[in-house]
Amino acid sequence: MPPHDLNCLTIAELEALAYTRMDKQTRDYYNEGADSGSTLQENSSAYAKYRIRPRVLRDVSAIDTSTSIFGHKNSVPIGVAPTAMQRLAHHEGEEATARACRNMGVVMGLSSFSTTTLEDVANICSDDGGASDEKPDVQGVPNALQLYLFEDREESRRLIERAKKAGFRAVFLTVDTPYLGRRNLEIRNQFKLPPHFKVANFAPDEEKQDPSAPNDDSRDVQTPRQRRPSIASHHDGEKHVPPSGPVTFHTHAANPTLSWDRDITWLKGICGPEMQVWVKGIATGEDAELAIRHGVDGIVVSNHGGRQLDGAMATIDALPEVIGAVRGRIPVHVDGGIRHGTDVFKALALGADFVWIGRPVLWGLAYKGQEGVELCLRLLADEFRLCMGLAGTVKVGDIGKEYLVKIDKSGFVARL
Ligand SMILES: Cc1cc2nc3c(=O)[nH]c(=O)nc-3n(C[C@H](O)[C@H](O)[C@H](O)COP(=O)(O)O)c2cc1C
Ligand SMILES: CC(C)CC(=O)C(=O)O
Numbered sequence: 462m463p464p465h466d467l468n469c470l471t472i473a474e475l476e477a478l479a480y481t482r483m484d485k486q487t488r489d490y491y492n493e494g495a496d497s498g499s500t501l502q503e504n505s506s507a508y509a510k511y512r513i514r515p516r517v518l519r520d521v522s523a524i525d526t527s528t529s530i531f532g533h534k535n536s537v538p539i540g541v542a543p544t545a546m547q548r549l550a551h552h553e554g555e556e557a558t559a560r561a562c563r564n565m566g567v568v569m570g571l572s573s574f575s576t577t578t579l580e581d582v583a584n585i586c587s588d589d590g591g592a593s594d595e596k597p598d599v600q601g602v603p604n605a606l607q608l609y610l611f612e613d614r615e616e617s618r619r620l621i622e623r624a625k626k627a628g629f630r631a632v633f634l635t636v637d638t639p640y641l642g643r644r645n646l647e648i649r650n651q652f653k654l655p656p657h658f659k660v661a662n663f664a665p666d667e668e669k670q671d672p673s674a675p676n677d678d679s680r681d682v683q684t685p686r687q688r689r690p691s692i693a694s695h696h697d698g699e700k701h702v703p704p705s706g707p708v709t710f711h712t713h714a715a716n717p718t719l720s721w722d723r724d725i726t727w728l729k730g731i732c733g734p735e736m737q738v739w740v741k742g743i744a745t746g747e748d749a750e751l752a753i754r755h756g757v758d759g760i761v762v763s764n765h766g767g768r769q770l771d772g773a774m775a776t777i778d779a780l781p782e783v784i785g786a787v788r789g790r791i792p793v794h795v796d797g798g799i800r801h802g803t804d805v806f807k808a809l810a811l812g813a814d815f816v817w818i819g820r821p822v823l824w825g826l827a828y829k830g831q832e833g834v835e836l837c838l839r840l841l842a843d844e845f846r847l848c849m850g851l852a853g854t855v856k857v858g859d860i861g862k863e864y865l866v867k868i869d870k871s872g873f874v875a876r877l
Contacts, residue, residue, distance in 0.1 A: 466836055469828070472800045472821045475837055479550075479824035486650045487549040491823050494767035495642035500775065501767025504798025507775035511807045512866050512874075516853030526846050527566075528857045530815060531603045531630035531737065536566035537842045538857055539805060541834075542766075542796050542817035543570035543607030543633065545710060548577070548658050550827040557826060559585035561834035562602050565842070570605045570633060570817060573620065574710045576654075578661045579606060583627035605631040607741065609638065609714045610724055612703040616713075620662060621731050632732055633761060634725075637742030639717040642769035653711075663708035725755040742769075744779040746786030753790055760787065762795040766819045777808060784812035802844025806852065809860040811877070 469475050480488065494501025528538040541562055548554030555577035562569040563586050571582050588601035606624040611617045621632060654660065704712040725738070732738050737758035743749055744764060752760055762783050764773045773779075776797035787793050795808050796817035808816050818841065825837030854860050862877040869875070 463839070469836060470840070472824075472837065472840060475821060475824045475828060475833070475840070479827040479833075482827045483550060486652055487827075489646035489650055490644075490652050491544075491550070491820060493644050493646045494771065495644055495769055496771035498767065498771065500764055500771050500773045501798075503775040504764070504767050504777070505800055505804075506798075507777045508798065508801075508804045508807055510867055510869075511777070511811070512868055513803065513806065513810075513848070513852050514864050514866055515851055516864075519853045519855075521850040521853060521855055524846055524850050524855050526842065526849065526857065528815065530568050531605070533568070533603045533630075534566070534600075535568055535602070535815075537805075537838075537845055538809060538815045539838065539841055539845070540568040540605075540794075540815060540817045541570055541822050541838075542819040543572040543575075543605075544819050544823055545572040545574035546576050546654055546658065546660070547823065547826060549654075550823050551830045551833075553830050554826070555582050556585060557831035558822060558834050561825075561831045561838065562586060564599055564831075565835055565838045566600065566602060567838055568603050568605065570607055571629075572607050573609050573662060574660050574714065576658050576661055578664075579604075579620075579624055579629065580627050581661075583629060587628060603630040605629065605633050605739070607633045607635055608728075609635055609710075610716055610719060610728065611708070611713050612716055612718060613713075614727070616663070616708065618731055621728075621736070623662075625732070625735050629736060631737040631739055631758070632728065633739045633741040634728060635742055635765070636719065636740050637744075637763065637765050637769045638715050639719060641711070641715045642765070642771070644768060660708065660710070665707065721751055721755050725752075725757065729756055743783060744774060744776070746782045749783045749786040749793075753787065757791065759792040759794065761817065762793060762813070763817075764797055766797055777804075777811065780808065780811050780813060799841075802841055802846070802848045805841065805845045806848045806860060807865060809857065810862055810865040812862070 469478055526537045527534050541558060547558055551557055555575045559569055559582045569586060571579055583604055586602050586604050606629045701717055729738050739759040739761060740752050740757050741761040742763050743760045749760055762776050762780050764776055776795050780795050783793055792814040794815040794817060795813040799805060799816050799818055805816050821837050822834055825833035852864055865877050866874045867877060
């Protein structure tokens with residue numbers, strides 16, 4: 462086991478260490494939630510309502526934290542959630558995250574809006590790619606591509622075909638962004654990707670490029686004709702106009718036209734048997750049922766880390782309804798607010814098969830690049846292993862709702 466970083470023994474300490482290492486624009490963009498931030502805050506605090514019922518005298522000397530995802534062994538039931546533009550946190554960005562995931566045996570979700578191409582990330586994560594000198598025996602890890610399905614289908618189709626060719630196992634279609642949430646600091650800072658970074662998967666294509674577009678690396682710069690509503694007003698009740706011009710996240714990520722029948726069917730056709738189709742951003746039993754009826758391979762219960770609909774339920778509170786509706790027919794994962802190994806245990810006890818971690822990975826990246834991401838994953842993995850042992854479980858599959866109670870405001874303790 463690598464020595465502890467005595468400055469950083471918890472995710473809260475990692476957050477504090479990362480704070481001073483990011484410029485204000487990046488820090489605000491990464492850390493904030495939509496509007497008042499109530500859902501952001503509750504995603505974490507809601508975990509306190511659930512308490513663990515530990516069992517004892519069970520010989521917990523051999524604990525196996527591993528689980529399987531996309532046919533691969535993952536060292537823990539934890540993956541790195543897709544988060545955009547990681548070079549803002551550290552100059553090696555997604556490359557550093559990918560190396561860390563590979564070393565730690567953890568699946569990596571890659572944002573469509575990454576600052577590294579999907580091919581470069583897949584190379585690092587693959588069996589023969591990026592073998593580090595100090596760990597020549599590490600196995601490759603699978604990747605999932607997070608997808609914002611653009612109104613320009615050709616652009617999305619090209620991206621999906623590239624992901625398939627690069628060996629991505631799944632597409633995670635983000636479904637909670639018909640509009641971008643109102644993130645006030647982002648608006649106030651007039652956030653945009655600095656010109657020396659690229660949204661790498663959509664590098665300019667000379668033939669498609671509008672000749673009137675500025676010759677600038679920044680994908681957020683647009684001519685007045687192309688300009689879509691500003692971030693401050695991009696959903697102020699105006700008529701929807703499909704985006705044109707260069708792909709930027711402010712113009713292309715949100716897509717209010719997405720719908721079950723047309724889009725999931727299309728996506729499954731393009732992904733074919735090679736890549737699974739998951740939906741990321743489900744929060745209700747009704748939508749979980751629709752997802753199954755439309756043949757998706759899995760669900761991520763998510764509210765986008767509290768960055769979209771402020772006032773939405775904490776994901777850990779939304780999870781039981783989704784689990785109840787799915788009834789084991791497809792895997793259900795959850796993300797949002799997970800900051801402790803015990804949170805991972807609670808999510809699994811409530812029925813999730815796997816969890817994904819967003820901001821803590823960005824904090825690790827900002828703190829120490831690849832080493833910081835490894836630290837982040839190690840902290841959560843170590844805490845989770847300890848929690849399993851102290852709760853009396855030795856296999857991930859053992860973790861069920863008999864290990865949990867829910868405490869309401871009056872202090873009433875209910876078995877689940
Ligand atoms: C800075 C940042 C960028 C994100 N970018 C994306 C993205 O490109 N696509 C996506 O589906 N979700 C994105 N997310 C949401 C994450 O995938 C995930 O749902 C969320 O971060 C989980 O919550 P947590 O940060 O509390 O762990 C982003 C989140 C953050 C914080
Ligand atoms: C490309 C962006 C829309 C990334 C994102 O999902 C976010 O900032 O929450």
